[in-house]
Amino acid sequence: MAERAQPLTGTVAAGLLAAAAIPALILVTGGAVLTKATGASGLGPGDWAAIRFTLLQAALSALFSVALAVPVARALARRRFAGRSLLVALLGAPFLLPTIVAIFGLLAIFGRGGVLNAGLVALGFEPVSIYGLWGVVLAHVFFNLPLATRLFLQGWLDVPSERLRLAASLGMGPGAIFRHIELPMLARTAPGALLVIFVISTTSFAVALTLGGGPRATTVELAIYQAVSFEFDLGRAALLSAIQLGLTGAAALFALSFVGHAGFGAGLDRPTRRWDGKGAMTRTADSVAICLAALFLILPLAAVLIAGLPALISLPDVVWWSAIRSLGVAAASTLLVVALTLAMARAAVRRRSLARPIEGAALLAIAASPLVLGTGLFILVFPFADPTRLALPVTALVNAIVTVPFALRAVLPAWQKIEADHGRLAASLGLKGWARLRLVELPRLARPLGFSAGVAAALSMGDLGVIALFADSDTATLPLQVYRLMGAYRMEDAAGAALLLMLVSFALFWLFDRGGRVDADA
């Protein structure tokens, strides 16, 4: 499969440009921060401890999320039951929750005064403490188990139904199907999922600190915050941010080298149906996996719902206005994400050697410290314009950039598979450019693209990273308004606003995702 030297086509150029925009933005903002630095102090022992803890918790979070996602995704792929599509949709919710909302939801279940400990004490057991390394990992698994499950489920749904029919007619049992069909699919999907979750978890700030129990649980992002806000040591902030990026870059190179190509051959796009897993053992195992995952994910969400409902209807007007502002930000950033993702994925498919560099570049976006990005943008914008006037566009831009890697992870493998399955036929028919995109590719991309747009929209609703630096009283987004209510002691209204945020994020996700999943559940 050696590639001949090819001219730089418009498609490839557009994709490269989109991919280059991300490292360029990180470099330029980092550079801008450095221009304001006055003599950099080196790293102290505290910083090294922070780096170690960051890596440890991120690695554990990724491993547990992915390991637990495999049985859940497998069970969901094999079973049809009432409420399955709702459950699959709900799987999107935790990942999209704003951190602070999720923390309070988790504490209502796992906290000192939570349901779990109330139960344990009632049964005569010692209460357990969520605070510490394992609390941090638990929270990250809560966020990311659903993401990993969705990525795997996508992989399972991408197995052509013809293969499963063949497996059934050959009389393959669950073990054989696992070896011949599922394991290769997992080997292809898992490294990417591990990587994405590892990278997300490295930039953890509020979760690590709130649930970490003390300064042992210090992450690099906290050290960056301290350097910017309390010490105004911008050189150190830039250095720490570069280290965070370096670690992610190394992890990306390592993990992406395991990401293989689709190898199932083409199917006829029939709805997937399974003939395996009829035995009592597998049925029970699947039921247990689904029930446990559903409980783990739904209970904290229910806690958020219960806490927020009383105040939801009587929320002050300003909160609703913030919600509308947040919707605008989400719409703009979703458009941007879809455009960037399509451009990058298309280039990566047309020129296979570019796939890894493009995806690696995108991944840098999650690893970049939002605080350094925001500060850098602020420094760049300030000489030319009033930063508060640009609060919403800047938020939309940064949210979009940070979301692209998730979208790409969902779209690129699907597109690569389409290319492998249908590329030659399309080429022999002379289908090119727009026609090929419209007739062959977009219809088959609808599902991952809908998922990506949903994730982008919902993440943009929830993000707080950059807005805090730019916002004033007239441009507050919904997450910022939640914090303001908390800051004013109004915890009940804050719970109401948090519920609104959860509902809107989830509705957006559902809307887009549903649009792309029309064939998922027959």
Added chain:
Amino acid sequence: MLYPILAAGLLAATGAAAQDTPVLTVYTYDSFVSDWGPGPIIEETFEATCACDLEFVAAGDGAALLARIRLEGARSDADIVLGLDTNLTAAARETGLFAPHGIDAPALDLPIAWDDAEFLPFDWGYFAFVHDTGLENAPRDFRELAASDYSIVIQDPRSSTPGLGLLLWVKAAYGDDAAGIWQDLSDNIVTVTPGWSEAYGLFLEGEADMVLSYTTSPAYHLIAEEDETKTAAAFTEGHYMQVEVAGKLASTDQPELADAFLAFMLTDGFQSVIPTTNWMYPAAVPEEGLPDGFETLIEPDRALLYPADEAAAIRGEALDEWLSALSR
């Protein structure tokens, strides 16, 4: 054809408006300008007298506020910065961006003497551990707290001004023994949150028996929620203070308006809003006194506060002690 005329008309209109009403830009922390903070009322009251447009710009918390000013430097649009505390004023003064406030011997009601050429206080409070009134044998000092089984939530001194306040409180009360106090406290600390809101939220959710907040926090529950179940523990070694200040930037293009605002800041129009919006003590008690309910709050016997320079000098050492005591 209409567009150029329209545009010209609009430009003229906005130009004229800008000339007529000067704009005073005040940078402050986020919760000050929120719809539930003092900002909106103060804006209305001051604009009624100044023939100007008072514009609040929010920039995170107190520490982020200072970082913002440092980023912008002398080119900043800000005329006034409102919301630094005495742990930040040394660094703020060092930037050379602030001008003297020019108010001789301001009439203040602080438990300490105030002498600062650049920064004027607008409110203050005592840090304290807030708990439910039902808590039996509430600790009376840090040693009792450390020896008890009571759980506390505190804020991280590296990302939160109350967290930094607690650090200096222990240091001011115990000096060289501070490290030992922190070691003894470590098994009482449920967790350390990035900011005040998370900690207070955790406390209200029942995650800890006590939370680091202010002696004035119970006033919110009493006055706004008619809830009498919250109180603050009075510590015999004294309570560390937070004094929140404002300063005028040397680069202001509205020096007279800025002076007028600083003078207004210590009058009833500003001060009477503070107790029930910012839930702190006003720097100058208004004529009608403090709102009903404030008389129920504990009043510490001793007020602790490092002078700004000392606070800045001592912070690094205190932080290292804190880190090593709690990282074991």
